[in-house]
Amino acid sequence: MNQRPNNQLFDAYFTARDMRDVFCDQGRVQAMLDFEAALARAEAQVGLIPHSAVAAIEAACQAGYYDFAALGEAIATAGNSAIPLVKALGKQIAANDAEAERYVHLGATSQDVMDSGLVLQLRQALALIEHDLAQLGETLATQAWRYVATPLAGRTWLQHATPVTLGMKIAGWLGAVTRSRQRLRELKPRLLVLQFGGASGTLAALGDQAMPIAKALAEELQLTLPEQPWHTQRDRLVEFGAVLGLIAGSLGKFGRDISLLMQTEAGEVFEPAAPGKGGSSTMPHKRNPVGAAVLISAATRVPGLLSTLFSAMPQEHERSLGLWHAEWETLPEICCLVSGSLQQALLLADGLEVDATRMARNLDLTQGLVLAEAVSIVLAQRVGRDSAHHLLEQCCKRAVAEQRHLREVLGDEPQVTAHLSDAELDQLLDPAHYLGQAHTWVERAVAEHFALTA
Secondary structure, rough: OOOOOOOOOHHHHHHHHHHHHHHHHHHHHHHHHHHHHHHHHHHHHOOOOHHHHHHHHHHHHHHHHHOHHHHHHHHHHHHHOHHHHHHHHHHHHHHOOOHHHHHOOOOOOOOHHHHHHHHHHHHHHHHHHHHHHHHHHHHHHHHHHOOOOOOEEEEEEEEEEEEEEEEHHHHHHHHHHHHHHHHHHHHHHHOOOOOOOOOOOOOOHHHHHHHHHHHHHHHHHOEEOOOOOOOOHHHHHHHHHHHHHHHHHHHHHHHHHHHHOOOOOOOOOOOOOOOOOOOOOOOOOOOOOOHHHOOOOOOOOHHHHHHHHHOOOOOOOOOOOOHHHHHHHHHHEEEEEHHHHHHHHHHHHOOEOHHHHHHHHHHHOOOOOOHHHHHHHHHHHEEEEEHHHHHHHHHHHHHHOOOOOOHHHHHHHHHHHHOOOHHHHHHOOHHHHHHOOOHHHHHHHHHHHHHHHH
């Protein structure tokens, strides 16, 4: 059957292809049909419907048989996607086995079909996201060790602060990835559950066979049977959306850092180069951070979508009007945006181009001022904290006014040289000797990654 036109001009940029396949019309319809086929098998298993009906129902549960454009038109009248799909499924079955058609969708409601189908899609989406996060963590761990001792300027309030290392910065990105992986692992049992409650959640239409069918259906779909149907209790889906929001935000931080380090004035770390990547339509020299842009874009868009999920939580009674509908495209879009962000993050992390020479040169832009703290801390042990701080403050002002390196100014200051030798000053003004626990932070972040992966 013909599908509706894709019309997703930016899909390749913002969404991973595998994730779009999960949430395309084909994926949505197939997930609902998988529910219907599993329901038939479960009901036959407990004796509610004849086993002879199952084969005909299963044979018709192939998304390729259905006209998505016609389903889309019917949804506008029906109010959800399950109603026209079940009708079309019944016709497809009846064309080959009129008897089997009587047993389709028995005891289920539209929301059972749609929500359970959604959970099946989310299981696929979750697997894709977990795979990419694990791969990203592995790459970041490797890069953190590679640059564990590579100094660069720490920046606070967008100004040079004391030195850090590139490995430490990467370890910060890695830690956020590890925590997101932990959150997904923890929520998975709450998310991957069956939705099966019938008209109002009681499964009254199935009588005494309701629970045996529910258990069999959960087993068929390899989902957990929850304590009760959750038609209007949406915390499971919103929790997943919230964790995806955290992932998007963490990746946005990664992208923001890369874009700032890639600025012409910094020029310390770059996205991997590729033919035609990051160019300008008019400026031949441009090399724009187009991958980082996707990470920042997703981090900007996902919170608004997530607010829709939160806003849709207070759903009325046993079936919601409008609030449930607001979810249908929202959570899939969040999944797609996060998938695209992860794809770009993997490319960035794997192909980082690092200019350590530029980092060293930039560290010296302030002519030693970023290491004033190092001198002040040591001098304070000789002359007292207030005196040391005031003295260093005056020396820094003099260095700026006279456009001289702080080392020269300190070397000319008797109140300093009386307590610190030339060798001590040389060491204190060397960024490589003022990196604190940077190596330890990398070691701990990498260890946490491997502990989760083991």
